[in-house]
Amino acid sequence: MPRTVLDRSDAVLALAGVFRRRGFESGSLSVIQQETGIGRGSLYHFFPDGKADMARAVLAQVRAWFDEQVFEPLRTATDAAQAVTAMSRVVEEYFASRERVCLFAAMTLGEEQETFAAEVRAYFADWVDVLAGTLERGGAAKPKAAGLAVDAVAAIQGGLIMTRALNDDAVFSGIVARANERLLAALG
Amino acid sequence: MPRTVLDRSDAVLALAGVFRRRGFESGSLSVIQQETGIGRGSLYHFFPDGKADMARAVLAQVRAWFDEQVFEPLRTATDAAQAVTAMSRVVEEYFASRERVCLFAAMTLGEEQETFAAEVRAYFADWVDVLAGTLERGGAAKPKAAGLAVDAVAAIQGGLIMTRALNDDAVFSGIVARANERLLAALG
């Protein structure tokens, strides 16, 4: 039997898929092993502290992706309208190819809530802050920017719920498109 | 030891609390027994088909509450603006007193997703439909009403996620208030 050598990041990607499909609690070691082909030995080699370690690594990977693909472009944008629209496009593509599930949002439910409360709070707070900053630089009325940013992120998260509930990808697209319009309108 | 006689609806209420706090999967029979004081025997007396039966009953109870307190008032409203604002107030109170968790939204995640897909879809589709109908009767532009309604329900659901993530009740209040404003604006 050939030994398939993988590294930690391969495992993180595979774990993310399982957690998105089955949830963190019900993604048991057995189904992880079965769906990813990664044995218990490898799992505990990469994640010595077990499931909590796996969840932490997956969350960190998602966070890094958003830092790079969403937050940093917003931070460094010179054209706010273009940056906001780019965010909408990137976010829509991201969730469309990832089971329409936000792992950070999933972590606000259930027992593990407290375990990752700090990471979850930071993810959403940073997203809101960086978006509000872009809006302000784009000319949005200062006191309005924060509310607009919270509403936009909430629209995205609520959109994921609605699109899963109604099992219709177009629902998410519509919600994101209209949220984007509201942001652009505030940029005058 | 005195026998504490309860009926099914007492059990449903207690179960709803557990599922909101711990999630459906991790709300094990042992913790249900511990947190509600209802023994296994009673549980299986009221819900012969086990946990799935319990979840079904809890979902039905929530659905009935929304039918009565949210959907029906919207359906029979003569003043659309007042009805929409009443919905915002009632929904905000409901979730504030229920751990800021929507059980139907929680059911769009994890394994049990498919088990309750029909109920979940009906809940959200009916909410959107009845709200869109109220907006139309209130004078909202016909093609816009559906989008406005979807956006409002998504804002509420996303608001719950954000308020849990940021652990700040004011976040939910703000999101609901601004969503309400957008609906009122569409009624001209």
Place this chain on the structure above:
DNA sequence: TACAGAGTTAACCGATCGGTACACTCTTCG
């Protein structure tokens, strides 16, 4: 007073849970 049935208790079941132990196969590098 007797008895049917709702509600309850606690011991118990096999299955599965997250986690551990350890032998094993490779690759790397002296």
Place this chain on the structure above:
DNA sequence: CGAAGAGTGTACCGATCGGTTAACTCTGTA
């Protein structure tokens, strides 16, 4: 070559899972 160590497979652990059973205590009714 040969040791070190990264990566892997598998048997196994105690704990807990959802669910079952059967004996029990009440309440309502006639």
